[in-house]
Amino acid sequence: MTEIRTLAADDWRIWRELRLAALAEAPGAFGSRLADWQGPGDREERWRARLDLPGACHFAALLADRPAGMAGGVPVPEPDGEGGTAELISMWVDPVARGRGVGDALVRAVVRWASAAGFGTLRLSVMSGNAHAAALYRRHGFVPTGPAGGRLLPDGRREHVMVRTLRAARRDDTGARDG
Numbered sequence: 001m002t003e004i005r006t007l008a009a010d011d012w013r014i015w016r017e018l019r020l021a022a023l024a025e026a027p028g029a030f031g032s033r034l035a036d037w038q039g040p041g042d043r044e045e046r047w048r049a050r051l052d053l054p055g056a057c058h059f060a061a062l063l064a065d066r067p068a069g070m071a072g073g074v075p076v077p078e079p080d081g082e083g084g085t086a087e088l089i090s091m092w093v094d095p096v097a098r099g100r101g102v103g104d105a106l107v108r109a110v111v112r113w114a115s116a117a118g119f120g121t122l123r124l125s126v127m128s129g130n131a132h133a134a135a136l137y138r139r140h141g142f143v144p145t146g147p148a149g150g151r152l153l154p155d156g157r158r159e160h161v162m163v164r165t166l167r168a169a170r171r172d173d174t175g176a177r178d179g
């Protein structure tokens with residue numbers, strides 16, 4: 001069974017372990033690079049500051065008490081839309097834990113956090129071709145927005161923005177695979 005744990009700054013070692021594993025395992029899925037968080041970038045105060053971001057929330061998924069996945073929610077600096085917008089970030093599930101509902105539990109945790117915090121919209125970015133992630137998000141009611149084919153990034157990748165309106169959708173949020 002998946003346990004979702006909210007992480008505070010003192011839990012920085014858990015977030016660090018998961019984040020370094022994520023950036024190593026799925027470099028194409030994220031904007032951040034593993035190299036940015038290694039060597040001189042790999043400092044306790046930096047990880048703590050990440051978990052202390054004002055208004056943000058960070059989750060670890062535990063399977064049999066072992067960290068198996070992660071996700072976060074952060075406020076978008078320029079509020080737009082009723083209630084403002086939050087962004088779902090850093091979603092990753094350890095390959096050995098995939099296909100067991102861990103991603104679903106993490107999405108639900110971020111949706112619950114954003115709804116409880118009063119955000120009207122939750123958005124996220126997914127790279128073109130990341131079919132498993134896009135399917136997970138669609139299952140939870142996120143719909144693509146922005147230009148057809150996605151937005152071209154400076155490094156040549158394309159990303160799609162997906163959004164979910166929270167007020168209309170939060171009624172559904174108790175099901176195992178809502179959307």
Ligand SMILES: CC(C)(COP(=O)(O)OP(=O)(O)OC[C@H]1O[C@@H](n2cnc3c(N)ncnc32)[C@H](O)[C@@H]1OP(=O)(O)O)[C@@H](O)C(=O)NCCC(=O)NCCS
Binds near residue numbers: 026030102127132136
């Ligand atoms: C996207 C991700 C979080 C989904 O995790 P999950 O909890 O396994 O998601 P699902 O339960 O929806 O997976 C459904 C099925 O796809 C399979 N699957 C999921 N991700 C897969 C992947 N990257 N490669 C191959 N198969 C994958 C699962 O094993 C499962 O198969 P099954 O139904 O036969 O058991 C996970 O694939 C991941 O961490 N990917 C790398 C990082 C990433 O893309 N993050 C999202 C950034 S926007």
